[in-house]
Structures are given as C-alpha cells and as structure tokens.
Amino acid sequence: MNNNTQTTRLYHSMLSPFCRKVRLVLAEKKIEVELVEERYWESPPDLKRRNPAGKLPVLRYRGNMLAESQAIIEYLDETVPNPSLMPQTPMERHEVRRLCAWFDDKFNAEVTRPIMEERVWKKIMRSGYPDSRVVKDGLRAIKEHIDYLTSLLEARRWLAGNTLSLADFTAAAHFSCLDYISDVDWDRSEMVRDWYATIKSRPAFRPVLADQVPGIHPSPHYAELDFG
Amino acid sequence: MNNNTQTTRLYHSMLSPFCRKVRLVLAEKKIEVELVEERYWESPPDLKRRNPAGKLPVLRYRGNMLAESQAIIEYLDETVPNPSLMPQTPMERHEVRRLCAWFDDKFNAEVTRPIMEERVWKKIMRSGYPDSRVVKDGLRAIKEHIDYLTSLLEARRWLAGNTLSLADFTAAAHFSCLDYISDVDWDRSEMVRDWYATIKSRPAFRPVLADQVPGIHPSPHYAELDFG
Numbered sequence: 084m085n086n087n088t089q090t091t092r093l094y095h096s097m098l099s100p101f102c103r104k105v106r107l108v109l110a111e112k113k114i115e116v117e118l119v120e121e122r123y124w125e126s127p128p129d130l131k132r133r134n135p136a137g138k139l140p141v142l143r144y145r146g147n148m149l150a151e152s153q154a155i156i157e158y159l160d161e162t163v164p165n166p167s168l169m170p171q172t173p174m175e176r177h178e179v180r181r182l183c184a185w186f187d188d189k190f191n192a193e194v195t196r197p198i199m200e201e202r203v204w205k206k207i208m209r210s211g212y213p214d215s216r217v218v219k220d221g222l223r224a225i226k227e228h229i230d231y232l233t234s235l236l237e238a239r240r241w242l243a244g245n246t247l248s249l250a251d252f253t254a255a256a257h258f259s260c261l262d263y264i265s266d267v268d269w270d271r272s273e274m275v276r277d278w279y280a281t282i283k284s285r286p287a288f289r290p291v292l293a294d295q296v297p298g299i300h301p302s303p304h305y306a307e308l309d310f311g
Numbered sequence: 312m313n314n315n316t317q318t319t320r321l322y323h324s325m326l327s328p329f330c331r332k333v334r335l336v337l338a339e340k341k342i343e344v345e346l347v348e349e350r351y352w353e354s355p356p357d358l359k360r361r362n363p364a365g366k367l368p369v370l371r372y373r374g375n376m377l378a379e380s381q382a383i384i385e386y387l388d389e390t391v392p393n394p395s396l397m398p399q400t401p402m403e404r405h406e407v408r409r410l411c412a413w414f415d416d417k418f419n420a421e422v423t424r425p426i427m428e429e430r431v432w433k434k435i436m437r438s439g440y441p442d443s444r445v446v447k448d449g450l451r452a453i454k455e456h457i458d459y460l461t462s463l464l465e466a467r468r469w470l471a472g473n474t475l476s477l478a479d480f481t482a483a484a485h486f487s488c489l490d491y492i493s494d495v496d497w498d499r500s501e502m503v504r505d506w507y508a509t510i511k512s513r514p515a516f517r518p519v520l521a522d523q524v525p526g527i528h529p530s531p532h533y534a535e536l537d538f539g
C-alpha cells in the first residue's frame with residue numbers, strides 16, 4: 084500500500100447533511116481528511132466503483148472505502164474511541180441511533196430534502212424553479228421538529244442524553260444545511276437555539292462554517308458563533 | 312412494574328419490511344413476543360405516544376418502548392448476544408450496517424416501497440388503483456439489486472461476510488414482503504435464490520411465513536421451503 088492510498092479522503096457534497104455528519108465526526112475526533120467535492124448528480128465515473136450505491140459520502144480510510152453515513156460514523160466511533168460519541172449502555176445507544184434515524188429519515192423527508200431540493204439543488208442542477216408550496220410545507224414541518232427537540236432538551240443536556248453523541252452531530256448536520264440558506268426559525272425555541280449555538284462553537288464545526296457553495300450565498304449569521 | 316408491563320410486545324404491520332426485520336431478529340434470538348397488528352395509516356391514538364415519530368415498528372421490551380428498526384435490532388444484538396448477529400471487527404460491522412442501509416434506504420426506495428405501495432397498500436388503504444409503470448420500474452430495479460447481491464455472494468457465504476448477520480435478516484425482510492405477492496424473479500440468480508431458501512428455512516422465519524393478510528393472498532410458493 085503506497086502513501087497515497089493511506090491518505091484519509093472524503094468524497095462529499097458541501098450541502099449534503101449525510102456528508103456533513105461524517106465531516107463533523109471526523110473533525111471531532113481530530114482525524115485529518117482531504118475533501119473531494121463531487122457533483123454526484125452528474126454520475127462521476129468513479130463514484131459507482133467507490134460505492135456501488137452511487138451515493139455520497141464515501142470515505143477512503145486506512146485503505147478501505149466506507150459508505151453510508153451512519154455506518155461510517157459508527158465505524159469511526161468504534162475505531163477512534165477518543166472522544167467517544169456513543170454512551171455506555173445499550174439503552175442509551177438505542178436512543179442515539181433512534182435519533183440519528185429520526186433526522187436521517189423523518190426530518191430529512193419532511194424538512195431537509197424538500198427545502199434543499201427546492202431552494203438549492205434545483206438551482207445548482209439547473210433543473211427548474213422552486214415550488215413555494217413545497218418550501219412552505221417544509222418550513223411548517225420544521226416547527227414541529229423544533230418543538231419535539233425542545234421537549235427532549237428540557238430533560239437532557241444533549242439530544243440523546245447527558246453526553247454529546249452522534250445524534251447531536253447528525254441533527255446539527257441537517258440544521259447547518261438549512262441554516263446556510265437561513266431556513267431555521269431559531270426564535271421558536273431558546274433551548275434548541277442554545278443547543279445549536281453550543282455545538283456550532285466547537286472547533287469541529289469550523290470547516291463546515293467556512294463552506295462557500297458557488298452561486299449559493301450563506302445567510303449573514305451562518306458562520307457567526309453568537310447568532311443572537 | 313406489573314407483569315403486564317413486562318410482556319415483550321411488538322406493534323407492527325404484517326407486510327412492512329421494517330417490522331419484519333425486527334420480528335425475524337426477535338425469533339432468531341428466541342425472544343417470545345406478543346404481536347399487535349396496527350393500521351398505522353389510520354393514526355391509531357396511542358401510536359404517537361409510543362413512538363413520537365408515529366411509525367412502526369415499536370417494541371415494548373423490558374419496560375421500555377423502542378423505535379426505529381435498525382436501532383431496535385442493534386439493541387437486541389447487544390443485549391441478547393446469543394446468537395450474535397454482528398461480526399467481531401469494526402470493518403465487518405461496517406459492512407453489516409452498510410448493507411442494512413442499502414436495503415432500508417436504496418432497495419426500499421427503488422423496489423419495496425413503490426411495488427408494495429402500488430400492489431398492496433393502495434388496496435388495503437382503498438386509496439386508488441395500481442400504477443403499472445411504477446410497478447414495472449420497481450421490477451426492473453430489483454434485477455440490478457439481485458445482480459449486485461450475486462456479486463457479493465460469489466465471494467461470501469452470507470451477504471455481509473461468512474457469518475449470518477443483521478444484514479441477511481434485513482435483506483430477507485424486504486424480499487419476503489415482495490415474495491408474498493410473488494414479485495421476485497428468483498430465476499435470475501441461483502445464488503440469491505439459494506441464499507433466500509437457506510434463510511427462509513430457519514425456524515425464525517416460520518411465523519413470518521404463516522402471515523395471512525386479509526384481502527391479499529400470498530403467492531403459492533410463499534411458504535414453501537423448497538421453492539424449486
């Protein structure tokens with residue numbers, strides 16, 4: 084195996100929440116990574132070779148190609164246990180995984196995917212104009228999600244319990260994509276806003292806050308740590 | 312906690328692949344369970360209380376309510392380790408989780424959900440007639456998936472490696488829903504057919520093979536162990 088094969092490299096797309104969760108976990112664990120931005124919708128020739136599912140993110144790590152964001156971050160947590168982002172007991176770990184699935188399935192289907200599709204991807208892919216009804220439905224749905232998170236945070240320091248976990252980074256990955264285009268109603272819940280301000284101020288968040296997607300300007304508060 | 316609270320109970324829907332994967336893992340681990348069939352599309356009043364996501368399956372287990380199928384089966388594997396359905400090394404576990412996500416995300420989106428929606432759920436929910444183009448697209452997609460599984464099984468005894476794992480039960484859960492309505496082209500790959508025949512013949516599969524959904528008849532070979 085030559086030196087080049089050993090470089091940790093993430094094939095990603097800047098405003099994909101699934102890619103962002105992997106970037107955040109890599110950074111939290113202080114794993115240096117080379118980022119390669121991929122225009123996956125143009126089916127780059129090597130994408131299917133790296134990941135037969137034809138999806139991003141793909142992580143080249145220690146000579147292996149890893150795919151599927153949740154599988155990747157669980158692998159990283161098992162192999163680079165410091166800092167640990169999974170709690171000790173099976174019941175607590177269930178809660179972390181339940182909330183990761185909450186964001187990657189439910190929140191993504193009701194909020195991230197429709198809003199990003201209409202307001203970002205259609206523009207980048209030049210595939211049409213945003214459908215304002217779809218955006219409106221997404222913005223309505225996000226309110227219910229913020230209320231649910233508020234109910235969780237009333238009894239917990241972090242989303243899945245009293246320790247920072249993969250669930251916080253998964254949730255923050257979705258929120259940060261929406262925050263880039265200013266589509267989070269942070270005034271709805273002080274608790275959720277404080278939770279996001281806290282995780283956003285971690286050094287692991289810095290690279291994500293420096294993202295500049297060509298043609299899509301970040302909201303003025305996107306990279307501000309004190310966004311009051 | 313009274314005795315009733317202690318009963319293991321799965322709130323499920325018979326032809327949901329996500330419910331089936333939990334049933335199969337429970338049975339493989341010889342955990343006795345009381346099944347409660349839920350018509351989730353009618354939003355039963357207690358569903359959101361048991362699982363704020365409003366989805367099935369929900370498992371009441373040791374006094375807790377567990378949700379999200381992958382989080383549930385990982386929890387079961389951690390707490391009832393015999394037989395273990397996760398391999399030893401982090402890289403092997405990554406492969407199991409990658410393939411679980413393959414089926415629950417990609418296979419579900421391209422095959423299970425569209426075909427079951429058109430051929431089963433529209434009938435059960437009385438929400439319209441099947442769109443044959445959608446069914447045809449699903450049946451075309453399943454061929455590519457069978458070819459991919461064939462390529463995996465050429466080098467492995469089970470889907471994720473040489474030991475039976477959560478990935479096999481996840482895949483079998485999806486295939487068994489489609490097989491109920493006879494929508495799997497088993498002639499396409501002897502290897503995939505043999506893999507399914509082997510897993511289907513396990514005692515854990517028996518309860519699933521006994522399913523009878525009112526108004527939807529199982530295919531003649533659905534419950535046959537030697538379906539040659």
